[in-house]
Amino acid sequence: MKKSLIVLSLFLAGCSSVSEPVGDPVPELVMDEGVIVVEGSEFSFSPDDISLPAGEVRQILFKNVGRAPHDFVIEGTDIKTSIIAAGGEELIEFTVPENGLYSIYCSVPGHRRSGMEGDFIAQ
Numbered sequence: 001m002k003k004s005l006i007v008l009s010l011f012l013a014g015c016s017s018v019s020e021p022v023g024d025p026v027p028e029l030v031m032d033e034g035v036i037v038v039e040g041s042e043f044s045f046s047p048d049d050i051s052l053p054a055g056e057v058r059q060i061l062f063k064n065v066g067r068a069p070h071d072f073v074i075e076g077t078d079i080k081t082s083i084i085a086a087g088g089e090e091l092i093e094f095t096v097p098e099n100g101l102y103s104i105y106c107s108v109p110g111h112r113r114s115g116m117e118g119d120f121i122a123q
C-alpha cells in the first residue's frame with residue numbers, strides 16, 4: 001500500500017485573532033477626569049514620577065496598598081494627605097504649583113529614607 005504525503009500549507013497571512021478583549025486592562029496610571037491614582041506601599045510609590053500642568057486644579061487619589069500607615073506629601077507645598085491606614089485611601093484636590101521639580105514622599109518616620117519618594121513635575 002502506498003502512503004500519500006500530505007503537505008500542509010501554513011497560511012500565515014492574517015494571524016487570525018478574532019477575539020477581542022472584552023475590556024481594556026486598567027493601566028497603573030489612571031487619568032480619569034483629572035484624577036490620578038497613586039499607590040503607596042513598603043517602600044515605594046506607584047507611579048513615583050508624576051507630571052502635571054502648572055496652575056491647573058487636579059485630584060490625586062492616594063491608596064495605601066501596603067501594610068503600614070503611609071501618606072503622600074509634595075515637598076515645599078501644603079499638598080498632602082492624612083496618614084492613611086493600610087487599605088485606606090484619600091482623595092485630595094489641589095492647584096498644581098508653579099513650574100518646577102518637586103519631591104513627593106511619605107512623612108512617616110523612616111519611610112522616605114527607605115524609598116518612599118519620587119518626583120513631581122509641574123510644567
Ligand SMILES: [Cu+2]
Nearest residue numbers: 070106108111
Ligand atoms: Cu510610608
